[in-house]
Amino acid sequence: MAVTIRDVAKKLNLSITTVSRALDDYDDVAHTTRERVRSTARKMGYVPSRAARNLRRQRADIIGYVIPASGTRFTDPFFSEFIAGLGDQAVSHNFDLLISTATPDTEKEKQLYARWVSSRLVDGIILSRLRLEDWRVEYLQRNHVPFVMHGRTQSKTKFPFIEIDSRAGFALLVKHLVERGHRRIAYIGAPEKFTLQRDRYAGYQNGLSAANIPLDKTLVCQGDLTRAGGYHAAQSLFQLRKPPTAIIGANDLTAEGVLRAARERGIVVGRDLAVAGYDGTEVSEHTQPPLTTLRQPVYETARKLVTMLIALIQNEPLEPSQIILQPELIIRESTAG
Amino acid sequence: MAVTIRDVAKKLNLSITTVSRALDDYDDVAHTTRERVRSTARKMGYVPSRAARNLRRQRADIIGYVIPASGTRFTDPFFSEFIAGLGDQAVSHNFDLLISTATPDTEKEKQLYARWVSSRLVDGIILSRLRLEDWRVEYLQRNHVPFVMHGRTQSKTKFPFIEIDSRAGFALLVKHLVERGHRRIAYIGAPEKFTLQRDRYAGYQNGLSAANIPLDKTLVCQGDLTRAGGYHAAQSLFQLRKPPTAIIGANDLTAEGVLRAARERGIVVGRDLAVAGYDGTEVSEHTQPPLTTLRQPVYETARKLVTMLIALIQNEPLEPSQIILQPELIIRESTAG
DNA sequence: ACGAGAATCCAAAACGTTTTGGAAAAAATA
DNA sequence: TATTTTTTCCAAAACGTTTTGGATTCTCGT
Numbered sequence: 001m002a003v004t005i006r007d008v009a010k011k012l013n014l015s016i017t018t019v020s021r022a023l024d025d026y027d028d029v030a031h032t033t034r035e036r037v038r039s040t041a042r043k044m045g046y047v048p049s050r051a052a053r054n055l056r057r058q059r060a061d062i063i064g065y066v067i068p069a070s071g072t073r074f075t076d077p078f079f080s081e082f083i084a085g086l087g088d089q090a091v092s093h094n095f096d097l098l099i100s101t102a103t104p105d106t107e108k109e110k111q112l113y114a115r116w117v118s119s120r121l122v123d124g125i126i127l128s129r130l131r132l133e134d135w136r137v138e139y140l141q142r143n144h145v146p147f148v149m150h151g152r153t154q155s156k157t158k159f160p161f162i163e164i165d166s167r168a169g170f171a172l173l174v175k176h177l178v179e180r181g182h183r184r185i186a187y188i189g190a191p192e193k194f195t196l197q198r199d200r201y202a203g204y205q206n207g208l209s210a211a212n213i214p215l216d217k218t219l220v221c222q223g224d225l226t227r228a229g230g231y232h233a234a235q236s237l238f239q240l241r242k243p244p245t246a247i248i249g250a251n252d253l254t255a256e257g258v259l260r261a262a263r264e265r266g267i268v269v270g271r272d273l274a275v276a277g278y279d280g281t282e283v284s285e286h287t288q289p290p291l292t293t294l295r296q297p298v299y300e301t302a303r304k305l306v307t308m309l310i311a312l313i314q315n316e317p318l319e320p321s322q323i324i325l326q327p328e329l330i331i332r333e334s335t336a337g
Numbered sequence: 338m339a340v341t342i343r344d345v346a347k348k349l350n351l352s353i354t355t356v357s358r359a360l361d362d363y364d365d366v367a368h369t370t371r372e373r374v375r376s377t378a379r380k381m382g383y384v385p386s387r388a389a390r391n392l393r394r395q396r397a398d399i400i401g402y403v404i405p406a407s408g409t410r411f412t413d414p415f416f417s418e419f420i421a422g423l424g425d426q427a428v429s430h431n432f433d434l435l436i437s438t439a440t441p442d443t444e445k446e447k448q449l450y451a452r453w454v455s456s457r458l459v460d461g462i463i464l465s466r467l468r469l470e471d472w473r474v475e476y477l478q479r480n481h482v483p484f485v486m487h488g489r490t491q492s493k494t495k496f497p498f499i500e501i502d503s504r505a506g507f508a509l510l511v512k513h514l515v516e517r518g519h520r521r522i523a524y525i526g527a528p529e530k531f532t533l534q535r536d537r538y539a540g541y542q543n544g545l546s547a548a549n550i551p552l553d554k555t556l557v558c559q560g561d562l563t564r565a566g567g568y569h570a571a572q573s574l575f576q577l578r579k580p581p582t583a584i585i586g587a588n589d590l591t592a593e594g595v596l597r598a599a600r601e602r603g604i605v606v607g608r609d610l611a612v613a614g615y616d617g618t619e620v621s622e623h624t625q626p627p628l629t630t631l632r633q634p635v636y637e638t639a640r641k642l643v644t645m646l647i648a649l650i651q652n653e654p655l656e657p658s659q660i661i662l663q664p665e666l667i668i669r670e671s672t673a674g
Numbered sequence: 675a676c677g678a679g680a681a682t683c684c685a686a687a688a689c690g691t692t693t694t695g696g697a698a699a700a701a702a703t704a
Numbered sequence: 705t706a707t708t709t710t711t712t713c714c715a716a717a718a719c720g721t722t723t724t725g726g727a728t729t730c731t732c733g734t
Contacts, residue, residue, distance in 0.1 A: 002457065004720060015684045020722060030682060047455035051391035052720030055689045060388065062435075067421075074417050075619050083420075084406055087437040091449065096458065098399075099436040100424040112428065118384035120339065121433065227623045256623055263625050282412050286564050286593055288600050288625040341690060352714045357692060367712055389690030392719045 003046045012040060023048075061095045063309055064122035066112055068129045069101035075226055076253055077281040078298060082150075085302025086126060093310050098122055104129065105193070117143050124309045126150070131193045146312040148305050151195055160308050160321040162301050166196060166278065167203040169294040169327035170248070173276050174207025176292070177246045180335060182274060186219040186244035188233040188254050200250050200278065219244050223254045230257025238265055245273060246335070252277035252284045255291055259334070274335040280328070289333035296327045340383045349377060360385075398432045400646055401459035403449055405466045406438035412563055413590055414618040415635060419487075422639025423463060430647050435459055441466065442530070454480050461646045463487070468530045483649040485642050488532055497645050497658040499638050503533060503615065504540040506631040506664035507585070510613050511544025513629070514583045517672060519611060523556040523581035525570040525591050537587050537615065556581050560591045567594025575602055582610060583672070589614035589621045592628055596671070611672040617665070626670035633664045 009016045014033070022029045022037035029037075054060045065086055067074045083099065090097045098116065102109035113136060116122045124146040127136055132154035140147045141159075149161035177185050187204045190197040201220075208215055218240060223229030230249050234257060237244055249255035255277030262269050269275050270289045277284060280295025304323070311318045346353045351374070359366045359374035366374075391397045402423055404411045420436065427434045435453065439446035450473060453459045461483040464473055469491035477484045478496075486498035514522050524541045527534040538557075545552055555577060560566030567586050571594060574581055586592035592614030599606050606612050607626045614621055617632025641660070648655045 006720080016721080017684055017686095017723085018682085021683090024722085028682065033682080045455070048722095049392070049720050050456040050458045051388060051395075051397065052689090053722075054388035055386070055392050055691085055719085056721045056723085058388070058689070067424075069421055074421055075414065077412065077414065077417075080411050080414075080417055083436065084404070084411055084438045087404075091437055091452075096453075097436050099420065099434050100428055101421045115428075116433075118382070119387040121387045227619070231623075259625065260623050282564070283620075286568075286597050288596065343690075353691080354693085354714055354716095355712085358713090361692085365712065370712080385692095386690050389719090390692075392689085392721085393691045393693085395719070 002049070003044050005046065005048065008037070008041050008044055008046050011044070012036060058120075059123045059313070060121060062098050062122050063090055063095055063124045063126060063306065063313075064098040064100075064116045065126040065128075066109065067099065067101040068104050070103055070224070070226060074101055076251070076279075077283050078251070078279050081281060081298040082128070082302045085299040086306055089303040089306035090310075093306065095123075095306075095310060104131065105135075110135075113139065117145050124148075124313045126305055126309060130195045132195055132198060133193075146309060148309045148312065150301065150305060153195060154198075160312065160318060162305055162308075162323045162325065164296040164301070164325050164327050166294070166327065167199045167206065169278065169329070170200045170203025171207035171210065172203075172327075172329050173248055173278075173292075173294060174204060175210065176329060176331065177248070177274055177276070177335060178207070178211040178213070180246075180274060182246040183213055184216070184219065184242065184244040185213070185246045185248065186221065186237050187248050188221045188223040188230055188237075188250060188258065190223060190225050190250045192222070197250065204248065223250060223257070225251050225253060227253050227257040227260070230254035231261045232257070234258040234261035238262075238267070247273065247275050249275070249277045252279040252281055252291060252293055255293070255334075256283065256287055259287055259291070270333045270336040276335055278327070280330055284330075284332070287334070289336070292332045292335040293330050294327040295330050297325065301325070339386070340381050342383065342385065345374070345378050345381055345383050348381070349373060395457075396460045396650070397458060399435050399459045400427055400432055400461045400463060400643065400650075401435040401437075401453045402463040402465075403446065404436065404438040405441050407440055407561070407563060411438055413588070413616075414620050415588070415616050418618065418635040419465070419639045422636040423643055426640040426643035427647075430643065432460075432643075432647060441468065442472075447472075450476065454482050461485075461650045463642055463646060467532045469532055469535060470530075483646060485646045485649065487638065487642060490532060491535075497649065497655055499642055499645075499660045499662065501633040501638070501662050501664050503631070503633075503664065504536045504543065506615065506633075506666070507537045507540025508544035508547065509540075509664075509666050510585055510615075510629075510631060511541060512547065513666060513668065514585070514611055514613070514672060515544070515548040515550070517583075517611060519583040520550055521553070521556065521579065521581045522550070522583045522585065523558065523574050524585050525558045525560040525567055525574075525587060525595065527560060527562050527587045529559070534587065541585065560587060560594070562588050562590060564590050564594040564597070567591035568598045569594070571595040571598035575599075575604070584610065584612050586612070586614045589616040589618050589628060589630055592630070592671075593620065593624055596624055596628075607670045607673040613672055615664070617667055621667075621669070624671070626673070629669045629672040630667050631664040632667050634662065638662070 005016045009019045022034045087097045102112050128150040130151045130153050134153045152161045221233035223233045247258050255275050258275050267273050276292040278294045280293045284291040284293045342353045346356045359371045404416050424434045439449050465487040467488045467490050471490045489498045558570035560570045584595050595612050604610050613629040615631045617630045621628035621630045
């Protein structure tokens with residue numbers, strides 16, 4: 001059906017070796033033949049078969065990423081931006097991006113990774129939303145699959161990652177709220193198994209103690225990084241005898257849920273209540289009121305992660321292999337009060 | 338490195354043929370050997386190499402989808418849900434999903450499709466956000482690449498698609514607004530090249546004429562399916578001598594932009610102004626106020642599209658190959674006034 | 675004019691499967 | 705028992721590349 005390297009060789013009375021090497025710019029093929037090969041290959045519409053090339057080269061030029069979803073959708077716009085970054089950078093390195101969704105720590109997730117790894121469908125994997133104890137790290141290591149992480153696991157690791165210093169970020173956020181006169185600052189976190197929860201919660205605590213505010217456990221709730229989670233947690237916070245005057249969400253989505261709960265109770269955010277989030281996705285500009293948040297460079301991080309992963313795959317030196325970035329505090333109307 | 342079929346065969350003193358056929362459940366292998374092969378293959382951790390299999394079978398078991406992005410991100414949560422559906426269904430058919438992002442009708446988009454098609458990296462492609470004249474349809478047809486469409490092009494087509502009858506939907510939306518007493522209903526559309534714009538705009542017009550309201554062109558704006566687009570279009574609508582009392586956005590994102598513009602002008606949506614969108618993504622529940630919208634079954638549509646595509650790839654009969662669904666009107670507070 | 679080195683080219687192997695077209699052995703039929 | 709049929713297995717080919725390890729021709733200095 002499709003035109004193969006043999007067709008090109010035959011038409012030019014050359015060996016397939018020469019055609020292959022001409023197209024790959026080896027210098028053991030004469031300049032004139034190189035041109036001849038190039039032009040007829042183009043004319044005949046020859047493009048090497050990925051399958052054959054993969055088999056021979058023992059790699060697929062494909063990287064994989066599993067989007068952490070909950071149920072039938074991944075609602076976090078964070079991932080939209082992340083994926084765009086991954087895809088763009090992959091293509092610019094002549095790689096492609098394989099995607100699927102799975103709820104963390106489910107059987108489906110395990111099967112997905114196993115599927116990709118064991119059949120050597122992907123050359124490397126991007127990991128995000130790491131867990132304190134993350135089976136994926138151990139699994140990929142054991143199977144010698146290159147990977148890079150957005151965030152990291154509990155323990156010190158030798159593997160490459162990019163981390164946003166959310167601990168510092170949340171301390172900053174608390175400081176900002178304290179400066180606005182808040183003392184009863186609530187925190188709606190993520191499930192405890194996620195590393196990000198440990199860090200963000202620690203940052204929250206650090207911020208409080210820096211301001212000499214004792215930790216009030218009744219002001220600490222667990223969400224699930226979704227709007228619904230923030231919504232329900234906020235409702236319970238509002239029912240406290242002494243409700244908080246400020247609420248921080250573990251991410252923008254959580255904060256959005258808070259916004260909705262507040263509105264339903266007739267609480268005016270930015271006046272009666274301060275609300276802040278984390279991520280700095282585009283949505284946070286468009287909430288009502290616009291959300292104070294910590295912005296992390298999602299798109300750029302994704303691109304950088306891909307670059308790191310590909311270097312790893314190709315056994316190139318990776319320097320530095322562990323990057324920590326500072327989030328940027330963006331103050332908007334939601335903490336005006 | 339990895340264990341191959343030869344390793345398994347050697348260990349069992351069988352030919353690779355028999356191993357292969359045993360694992361593939363052919364009935365020309367004895368029951369007992371089948372079991373022997375199965376168990377040692379599992380024990381040795383043998384999984385067929387995708388590269389080798391692809392080369393031999395002349396297919397990759399991969400389908401591709403290019404997310405229409407604008408700039409560095411695709412902001413529409415519609416696509417999050419869509420991708421989740423594509424990925425889930427692909428995996429359940431033992432396929433995988435290749436993803437990238439590109440702005441419609443750019444050089445990058447062309448290269449992306451060419452890359453996938455010419456090297457036979459994907460077996461089929463999902464097309465969404467079709468244009469009236471869509472080069473992709475002609476291109477894929479010419480290259481004999483199976484594809485299915487979410488929506489369709491201008492002309493009648495023989496290719497499989499699933500379409501949401503947004504024409505009927507928008508007429509319904511207008512009817513709803515008219516029943517709430519609105520006569521000056523604005524419409525913020527999408528770029529004209531998209532088929533969805535033609536349909537939604539037509540639906541809007543149909544709705545108006547059904548209510549005997551003449552079309553007022555000053556109430557028709559062009560957006561770009563983003564929040565920013567809706568925001569700016571709304572601003573210009575508000576500056577009209579006789580501003581509209583209701584605004585319909587071509588999608589939820591556009592409507593969200595309207596919400597923000599309204600809020601900045603001190604207009605209370607749901608009382609002074611009615612706003613409605615289209616898509617019914619989760620975001621629309623969480624806007625302030627919650628958005629009246631037309632819900633289309635994004636996740637299910639995505640799954641169905643994959644099933645259709647895979648049937649096409651495997652030359653199975655496809656019945657029916659052209660599906661039209663009705664969107665569901667969801668009335669929320671944004672059109673309460 | 676001769677040998678050395680450079681410049682070009684190529685045959686063959688290998689990557690790991692699936693599938694084709696039998697062959698050998700066992701079972702059924704005559 | 706002789707023949708046919710069924711069962712069970714396998715050798716070899718093919719998929720389309722890239723790479724290895726020469727082979728051939730050309731160029732040039734002597």
